[in-house]
Amino acid sequence: VRRELLAATAIVVVPLLAYPLLSVSGGAPRFPTRDECVVVATGDAPDLDVVYGRFEDLAAAEDLLAEVTRVGFVGAEIEIDACGRWKVFYDGIPSYVQGDELARQVREAGFEAQVEVGG
Amino acid sequence: LSVHALAGLALLNLLFLWSGATIVWALRGLASWVELARLAGLSYLAGVASVGTIWVLLLVVGVSYSYATVLVVPLVVSVIAIVGGRRYGRRAPAFLGSIGGGPGLFVAAVAVTTAGVVLQAAFRGARLEGLYSWDAWAFWVPKGKAIYFFGELDQHFFTALPGSSYPPLVPVLDAAAFHVMGSPDVVTLHVQYWLFGVGFTWALAGLLSTRAPAWILWPFVLLALMAPRIGLRLDVPEADLLLDYFFVIAAVLVCFWILDRQRWQLAVATVLLCGMVLTKREGLLLAAVLVVATLLAAGRDLRAVWRPLAVMVAVVGAVAVPWRIWYVVHGVGGEGPSTSGLDPSENVGRLWSSIRLAVEVLVDGEYWSLAPTLALGAILVAALARATVLVVFFGALVVLVTLGGGWITWAIPELEITPEFGANPIVRFMGAATLICIAAAPLLLASAWSATTDLRAEGPR
Numbered sequence: 025v026r027r028e029l030l031a032a033t034a035i036v037v038v039p040l041l042a043y044p045l046l047s048v049s050g051g052a053p054r055f056p057t058r059d060e061c062v063v064v065a066t067g068d069a070p071d072l073d074v075v076y077g078r079f080e081d082l083a084a085a086e087d088l089l090a091e092v093t094r095v096g097f098v099g100a101e102i103e104i105d106a107c108g109r110w111k112v113f114y115d116g117i118p119s120y121v122q123g124d125e126l127a128r129q130v131r132e133a134g135f136e137a138q139v140e141v142g143g
Numbered sequence: 144l145s146v147h148a149l150a151g152l153a154l155l156n157l158l159f160l161w162s163g164a165t166i167v168w169a170l171r172g173l174a175s176w177v178e179l180a181r182l183a184g185l186s187y188l189a190g191v192a193s194v195g196t197i198w199v200l201l202l203v204v205g206v207s208y209s210y211a212t213v214l215v216v217p218l219v220v221s222v223i224a225i226v227g228g229r230r231y232g233r234r235a236p237a238f239l240g241s242i243g244g245g246p247g248l249f250v251a252a253v254a255v256t257t258a259g260v261v262l263q264a265a266f267r268g269a270r271l272e273g274l275y276s277w278d279a280w281a282f283w284v285p286k287g288k289a290i291y292f293f294g295e296l297d298q299h300f301f302t303a304l305p306g307s308s309y310p311p312l313v314p315v316l317d318a319a320a321f322h323v324m325g326s327p328d329v330v331t332l333h334v335q336y337w338l339f340g341v342g343f344t345w346a347l348a349g350l351l352s353t354r355a356p357a358w359i360l361w362p363f364v365l366l367a368l369m370a371p372r373i374g375l376r377l378d379v380p381e382a383d384l385l386l387d388y389f390f391v392i393a394a395v396l397v398c399f400w401i402l403d404r405q406r407w408q409l410a411v412a413t414v415l416l417c418g419m420v421l422t423k424r425e426g427l428l429l430a431a432v433l434v435v436a437t438l439l440a441a442g443r444d445l446r447a448v449w450r451p452l453a454v455m456v457a458v459v460g461a462v463a464v465p466w467r468i469w470y471v472v473h474g475v476g477g478e479g480p481s482t483s484g485l486d487p488s489e490n491v492g493r494l495w496s497s498i499r500l501a502v503e504v505l506v507d508g509e510y511w512s513l514a515p516t517l518a519l520g521a522i523l524v525a526a527l528a529r530a531t532v533l534v535v536f537f538g539a540l541v542v543l544v545t546l547g548g549g550w551i552t553w554a555i556p557e558l559e560i561t562p563e564f565g566a567n568p569i570v571r572f573m574g575a576a577t578l579i580c581i582a583a584a585p586l587l588l589a590s591a592w593s594a595t596t597d598l599r600a601e602g603p604r
Contacts, residue, residue: 029242032252035252036255039259043260055271
């Protein structure tokens with residue numbers, strides 16, 4: 025009986041320990057960081073945006089939107105991104121070259137801007 | 144998502160297990176440590192139901208829901224159970240006990256391992272799952288957050304959300320999880336629901352293991368974990384599966400009570416049913432179904448069973464009433480159908496369509512795999528073996544739950560005759576019938592098996 029019990033215990037314990045150990049042998053599971061919500065464009069791609077900034081606080085995003093609109097960059101909008109931050113951006117950029125040019129003008133006006141792949 | 148959150152959940156669930164184990168010990172007595180382990184799943188669910196019920200009642204009468212409430216209630220429950228158990232002369236488990244031997248032990252070992260691997264895989268999903276399920280983020284979890292932040296059933300919030308008349312056991316359990324995790328961590332919350340699933344699996348296997356051989360029992364337990372609508376949703380923070388867990392384990396206990404007449408079985412079933420009627424509106428319907436099935440299965444023993452059953456109904460009813468008073472007082476619409484819901488002649492065509500929909504959902508393998516079909520076969524086999532009580536009890540439960548599903552669709556004209564989740568709750572509701580099938584099949588087949596082996600032992604006449 026004792027031998028049977030030991031064998032049955034081994035049948036249960038060995039796989040139940042081995043399976044999770046094998047599962048995590050390649051590293052523990054991780055969450056994506058907030059930086060991974062930002063995909064900087066390097067060429068033409070569907071859904072390109074020029075992003076002026078990201079904020080934890082909606083009021084700060086609204087301040088930036090008012091600023092860039094005041095100096096002439098009209099048509100920007102605010103949206104919450106996949107990481108829960110408020111994004112001020114210009115949507116509907118048809119090509120990377122055009123987006124890069126807009127971003128350059130915005131930066132020359134004293135703001136931050138980069139072309140990103142939307143999501 | 145942190146070690147702190149997982150450690151907090153571990154503490155909370157150990158409190159559920161501890162308080163439930165003291166209740167089972169006080170009501171039943173536990174002779175050995177093996178028996179304690181076998182009934183650990185039942186103890187855990189009894190702990191969730193009893194502690195959760197008290198939390199709900201305290202909230203309804205206006206007691207503030209804080210971290211202290213979360214910790215003190217299970218401890219008070221266990222102290223009361225221990226004092227009561229001592230008065231009944233209960234003693235601590237005196238010896239280790241035996242888990243048996245022979246081929247059955249190895250079948251059970253392989254099955255436990257398989258179930259363990261499946262549950263481990265489910266845990267990895269639960270550990271990182273976002274809050275994507277519609278009902279969960281639309282109202283179940285927001286209600287839990289409201290209780291966590293405000294410490295009360297905030298009138299404006301609770302009356303404005305969808306499902307405002309739904310009983311608050313699940314939000315209360317969510318709020319308890321948030322307290323012990325240290326934040327409203329809606330990702331790690333999925334682990335709490337995974338633990339409910341583990342507790343149910345353990346409770347079912349533990350209860351049935353003394354009545355059905357391992358080779359009959361475990362395929363059905365594994366089938367429960369493999370059924371898409373059950374196994375893939377173990378970690379979803381909604382009330383449907385928790386409701387079914389309470390219902391099915393209570394039904395199994397009531398079945399054993401009909402056969403054995405041990406009072407602890409009905410008493411623990413009553414605890415679970417109290418949790419059930421505070422989990423979802425359908426809990427009241429399922430409680431009524433269980434009572435009717437019990438009366439049908441009791442047959443000639445009706446005189447002996449009606450009084451204990453009446454006590455059970457009175458206790459469950461008393462627990463269900465305060466929440467219903469709360470929402471009526473606060474101007475929330477009732478939870479009954481908008482039509483009378485009782486006159487079949489109101490819309491005969493819709494009635495038949497509704498019942499047909501419930502039957503189609505029950506036998507749809509995309510939701511429940513083969514479980515209901517196999518159980519219907521088991522009912523036939525057991526009927527041939529004249530296991531009358533089991534056949535009548537479980538047959539009545541499956542039929543009545545199915546009719547109940549049909550009644551819900553028929554009585555609420557706003558519901559479309561469709562299994563689409565957004566348009567009709569029939570698939571959610573029929574989980575109760577499926578899990579009843581899964582619990583019933585091993586008992587029915589085991590009784591048929593023992594009848595045939597008894598006949599063989601008697602030899603040719």
